[in-house]
Amino acid sequence: MTSDTPRPPPRRRFFGAWGRRELQGLFWQVLVVGIAVGVVVFLWSNTVTNLSARRITTGFAFLGREAGMPIADSLLAYNPRDSYLWAFVVGIANTLRVAVIGIVLATILGTLIGISRLSANWLLSRLAAVYVETLRDIPLLLQLLFWYVLMQALPAARAAWRPVEGVFLSNRGLILPAIPFGAPQLWVLGAAVLGLVVFHVIRRRLIARQMRDGKPRPAWPFALGLIVALPVAVSLVLGVSWTIEWPQLRGFNFVGGLTLAPEYFALLIALVTYTSAFIAEIVRSGIQSVPRGQWDAASALGLRRSFVLRQIILPQALRVIVPPMTSQYLNLTKNSSLAVAIGYQDVVSIANTTLNQTGQAIEAIALIMAVFLTISLSISFFMNWYNARIALVER
Amino acid sequence: MTAITDIPDAPRAARRPQLGNPVLRWLRTNLFSSMPNGILSVVLLAVLGKATVSFVQWGVANAVWFAPANDSAACRAMRGVGACWAIIPEKYRFILFGTYPFDEQWRPALAVVLFIALYYLSTRRALWRRELAYLWIGALALISVLMWGGVFGLSFVSQDRWGGLPVTLILATFGLAFGFPLGILVALGRRSKLPAIRSLCVLYVELIRGVPLVSLLFMASVMFPLFMPAGFNIDKLLRAQIAIILFAGAYLAEVIRGGLQAVPRGQYEAADALGLSYWRKHRLIILPQAIRHVIPPLVNTFIAFFKDTSLVLIIGIFDLLTTAKTAIIDPAWQQFSVEVYIFVAAIYFAFCFAMSRYSRSLEATRR
Numbered sequence: 001m002t003s004d005t006p007r008p009p010p011r012r013r014f015f016g017a018w019g020r021r022e023l024q025g026l027f028w029q030v031l032v033v034g035i036a037v038g039v040v041v042f043l044w045s046n047t048v049t050n051l052s053a054r055r056i057t058t059g060f061a062f063l064g065r066e067a068g069m070p071i072a073d074s075l076l077a078y079n080p081r082d083s084y085l086w087a088f089v090v091g092i093a094n095t096l097r098v099a100v101i102g103i104v105l106a107t108i109l110g111t112l113i114g115i116s117r118l119s120a121n122w123l124l125s126r127l128a129a130v131y132v133e134t135l136r137d138i139p140l141l142l143q144l145l146f147w148y149v150l151m152q153a154l155p156a157a158r159a160a161w162r163p164v165e166g167v168f169l170s171n172r173g174l175i176l177p178a179i180p181f182g183a184p185q186l187w188v189l190g191a192a193v194l195g196l197v198v199f200h201v202i203r204r205r206l207i208a209r210q211m212r213d214g215k216p217r218p219a220w221p222f223a224l225g226l227i228v229a230l231p232v233a234v235s236l237v238l239g240v241s242w243t244i245e246w247p248q249l250r251g252f253n254f255v256g257g258l259t260l261a262p263e264y265f266a267l268l269i270a271l272v273t274y275t276s277a278f279i280a281e282i283v284r285s286g287i288q289s290v291p292r293g294q295w296d297a298a299s300a301l302g303l304r305r306s307f308v309l310r311q312i313i314l315p316q317a318l319r320v321i322v323p324p325m326t327s328q329y330l331n332l333t334k335n336s337s338l339a340v341a342i343g344y345q346d347v348v349s350i351a352n353t354t355l356n357q358t359g360q361a362i363e364a365i366a367l368i369m370a371v372f373l374t375i376s377l378s379i380s381f382f383m384n385w386y387n388a389r390i391a392l393v394e395r
Numbered sequence: 396m397t398a399i400t401d402i403p404d405a406p407r408a409a410r411r412p413q414l415g416n417p418v419l420r421w422l423r424t425n426l427f428s429s430m431p432n433g434i435l436s437v438v439l440l441a442v443l444g445k446a447t448v449s450f451v452q453w454g455v456a457n458a459v460w461f462a463p464a465n466d467s468a469a470c471r472a473m474r475g476v477g478a479c480w481a482i483i484p485e486k487y488r489f490i491l492f493g494t495y496p497f498d499e500q501w502r503p504a505l506a507v508v509l510f511i512a513l514y515y516l517s518t519r520r521a522l523w524r525r526e527l528a529y530l531w532i533g534a535l536a537l538i539s540v541l542m543w544g545g546v547f548g549l550s551f552v553s554q555d556r557w558g559g560l561p562v563t564l565i566l567a568t569f570g571l572a573f574g575f576p577l578g579i580l581v582a583l584g585r586r587s588k589l590p591a592i593r594s595l596c597v598l599y600v601e602l603i604r605g606v607p608l609v610s611l612l613f614m615a616s617v618m619f620p621l622f623m624p625a626g627f628n629i630d631k632l633l634r635a636q637i638a639i640i641l642f643a644g645a646y647l648a649e650v651i652r653g654g655l656q657a658v659p660r661g662q663y664e665a666a667d668a669l670g671l672s673y674w675r676k677h678r679l680i681i682l683p684q685a686i687r688h689v690i691p692p693l694v695n696t697f698i699a700f701f702k703d704t705s706l707v708l709i710i711g712i713f714d715l716l717t718t719a720k721t722a723i724i725d726p727a728w729q730q731f732s733v734e735v736y737i738f739v740a741a742i743y744f745a746f747c748f749a750m751s752r753y754s755r756s757l758e759a760t761r762r
Contacts, residue, residue, distance in 0.1 A: 029592055046623055137702075139743055145732075149736065334607040338609065
């Protein structure tokens with residue numbers, strides 16, 4: 001390559017209508033697909049031989065058999081005589097219970113900390129920075145074990161801590177006062193959700209009309225009627241009771257109230273604090289991505305600060321925030337499978353027990369994959385829809 | 396949401412009268428710029444002060460620093476009042492090196508030093524040349540010799556006796572060293588014009604990224620024997636390493652794909668116009684630019700991935716976290732797990748913090 005005369009162009013050979021490039025492409029594809037198929041066939045035939053040697057029949061028939069495994073902490077009614085299928089459903093419910101509540105709490109905490117990092121108060125912003133740096137740089141599993149150990153070191157039920165009246169923190173977990181929830185309460189909740197949806201539609205109509213003639217139309221009477229008055233009316237008509245059930249110490253344990261088992265509570269704290277550190281960084285960079293000029297222009301128009309933040313800064317920041325937030329939500333959901341390390345029975349832990357009891361390895365792993373792919377796709381789908389809604393409409 | 400009103404507001408701060416004393420001025424602008432801010436500062440100072448005092452009482456003033464070997468009586472006397480740091484000198488050899496033969500533990504220690512030197516050299520921009528790849532191959536070979544032994548008069552140590560920090564570093568580094576080329580190939584495959592190759596790569600990336608690492612590790616530990624011909628079995632550590640490589644490959648592929656997309660079309664066209672083949676085009680023109688684009692996110696992926704190696708605890712491989720957890724099974728020291736976890740967290744933190752600092756300095760030099 002040292003000669004300074006230009007090299008002659010490479011010779012091209014043609015095979016009929018197909019150029020060399022197409023033939024090469026075909027060759028590579030056939031080669032790679034051939035190798036992939038070969039590997040899969042090899043693994044599959046080995047697996048079939050091994051399974052028949054161990055007298056394990058493949059297929060999902062085992063789901064109907066009696067599970068016989070205890071599940072200590074579950075949202076749905078379960079006893080060891082139920083089928084494997086039901087055990088899986090209980091596990092999925094446990095995974096969702098951690099993931100959904102974790103996502104909500106991590107978003108709130110992460111947003112607060114992200115905003116604190118931008119605070120003009122030096123102390124607050126430094127504290128938020130230390131929080132983010134520390135939690136991000138320590139493995140989640142280590143944090144989870146740490147919280148679990150702390151949870152076990154709490155005093156016994158008799159000597160439980162009572163930070164607030166009716167709230168107990170002991171090695172039995174966190175016990176909160178609760179409202180017993182049944183069908184009548186669900187009706188009231190349904191009315192509130194319906195009211196919220198209708199209110200949202202009406203509010204959009206009002207804004208559309210204001211766009212046409214410029215006259216402001218207050219939306220708050222509708223909010224009062226639909227979100228407050230409607231559920232209250234339903235509650236009164238049905239005569240729903242809203243008595244709070246206070247937990248009480250009886251013997252060595254608590255009766256009544258809502259119990260968050262130590263495993264669940266430790267997992268929730270670990271997931272929420274860890275993910276909130278990442279969300280804080282996303283929120284901070286999102287707000288910083290909005291140019292200062294936007295603040296200045298809005299205040300030059302004489303708008304109030306809270307209005308500027310809500311209507312001008314946040315919508316622009318959200319465009320930067322939402323896509324990475326989606327992957328944090330997915331991470332939190334996948335990380336909830338670390339539950340297996342402290343004995344909270346989520347779907348991975350139950351699949352693992354099933355696998356040890358029945359030897360149906362392929363089916364158990366396939367079920368885990370199916371569950372997580374479904375959850376991941378649902379979250380991505382929802383977040384993509386939300387992202388499309390808030391995306392910048394360009395001319 | 397009071398903090399929202401605290402978004403920096405330069406003009407207002409500039410209008411304040413400048414006090415003479417710089418300390419007072421600093422306090423005024425940073426802690427007491429307004430009434431709510433001042434109240435917030437006082438509350439935070441009070442909370443912080445109380446937390447610091449109780450931590451110093453527990454961790455320094457009342458702590459037990461040394462205890463006779465195998466005797467936790469002094470610690471148990473101070474339980475709940477002071478920290479038991481004496482557990483660290485008692486157990487650090489096991490936490491750091493697991494069940495590696497005690498007299499040979501200088502070998503894993505040297506391996507750790509080599510790893511750190513390798514990481515340090517890789518961060519030097521002046522060394523980002525082809526020789527760096529040879530350096531990696533040489534260093535990893537040397538580390539394998541040190542850990543396994545069996546040659547040069549070193550006694551052989553089978554890998555089921557390895558443990559602690561070297562195992563964590565091995566899982567992370569080998570995962571990276573093999574996952575990175577795999578990631579490049581998959582990223583290229585995903586952008587290829589050949590439909591069969593593209594769909595295979597998409598399938599691989601989406602499947603791996605869709606499931607938790609825990610389930611991949613279960614698969615490696617439970618299903619791998621099923622996949623292989625009867626009688627053929629490989630070591631548990633190697634199986635976990637394969638799972639980690641496959642996992643890393645999928646995540647790195649997505650980062651590298653982002654870099655490939657950032658290379659302007661003109662570069663591809665220019666390379667084609669020079670008549671370069673596909674591989675030479677990518678090796679000489681496209682990949683160097685693409686990877687430079689994504690170095691900060693790559694470092695972030697490395698950090699995430701370094702932390703994720705701790706998940707091998709779940710399938711019972713003796714990495715740093717597992718040895719720590721095993722060290723406190725000892726009934727005499729069982730109650731002092733918090734101290735051990737803090738010690739191990741500090742080690743993980745040191746590695747991750749160094750990497751994240753480095754990532755940030757890279758981003759700063761780019762601007």
